Amino acid sequence: MSHRDEVAGRIMVALDYPNVDQARELLQQLQGIPCYMKVGMQLYYAEGPAFVRELKELGYKVFLDLKLHDIPNTVKSGANSITKLGVDMINVHAAGGVEMMAAAMKGVEEALQENPALDKPIVIAVTQLTSTSQQMLNEEIGIPGAVADAVVHYAKLTKQAGLDGVVASPLEVEMIKAACGNEFKTITPGIRPAGSAKGDQTRVMTPKQALTEGTDFIVIGRPITTAANPREAIENIIEELI
Numbered sequence: 001m002s003h004r005d006e007v008a009g010r011i012m013v014a015l016d017y018p019n020v021d022q023a024r025e026l027l028q029q030l031q032g033i034p035c036y037m038k039v040g041m042q043l044y045y046a047e048g049p050a051f052v053r054e055l056k057e058l059g060y061k062v063f064l065d066l067k068l069h070d071i072p073n074t075v076k077s078g079a080n081s082i083t084k085l086g087v088d089m090i091n092v093h094a095a096g097g098v099e100m101m102a103a104a105m106k107g108v109e110e111a112l113q114e115n116p117a118l119d120k121p122i123v124i125a126v127t128q129l130t131s132t133s134q135q136m137l138n139e140e141i142g143i144p145g146a147v148a149d150a151v152v153h154y155a156k157l158t159k160q161a162g163l164d165g166v167v168a169s170p171l172e173v174e175m176i177k178a179a180c181g182n183e184f185k186t187i188t189p190g191i192r193p194a195g196s197a198k199g200d201q202t203r204v205m206t207p208k209q210a211l212t213e214g215t216d217f218i219v220i221g222r223p224i225t226t227a228a229n230p231r232e233a234i235e236n237i238i239e240e241l242i
């Protein structure tokens, strides 16, 4: 694999669209770029598993970003169902606690036992959303202390539950790796190329800074999907990274 393709494979494009027509248009524009595709709740709730299967048939690695968060038994069943779609990465909310996260892993394992042809997905947990600011964490959510400490606390719980890594801001990657080990994966949204609008994201870094911090994957949505020329936008990001 070329270095360029290896770098492209660490970019997860957030397909945050209301329907498959718009998502397919982006796929057309990004054809040949071996990035990960991330399907979130907007597209999945509108179109269901068929489009996820379509992405897999096209050869993409798929992160199904549904952020499961419920009682352990329900999360176990949900994780079991989505593992059967054959996706490469799934996630839960770390705020659900260790028992809930371990239940998700159990659901995944049972799906793999039922269908040994499936590859095990990477299972990760969301720590603190990258839209959460220091002030929101302390004053609205009611968690005292620094955001980074809250993130690392959730990362440790995630590791204890046997998951593979966490979603966090690239600002916290170094602390997470120091606390949980380099093999523990970090998937980082809150990525903003220089000059692009932050929107609702608060804990942001550029793609280059995020990889320099040692993150495993960067998640990028609007800076690509709302660009006048999405292909040029992702090519510019890849160029900056190689």
Ligand SMILES: O=c1ccn([C@@H]2O[C@H](COP(=O)(O)O)[C@@H](O)[C@H]2O)c(=O)[nH]1
Pocket: 014, 016, 040, 126, 128, 129, 130, 131, 167, 168, 189, 190, 191, 199, 201, 219, 220, 221, 222, 223
């Ligand atoms: O903490 C989180 C967890 C998930 N996301 C998701 O990543 C993308 C980011 O999109 P942008 O348009 O680049 O902001 C989006 O799908 C979120 O649901 C996140 O941003 N932060």
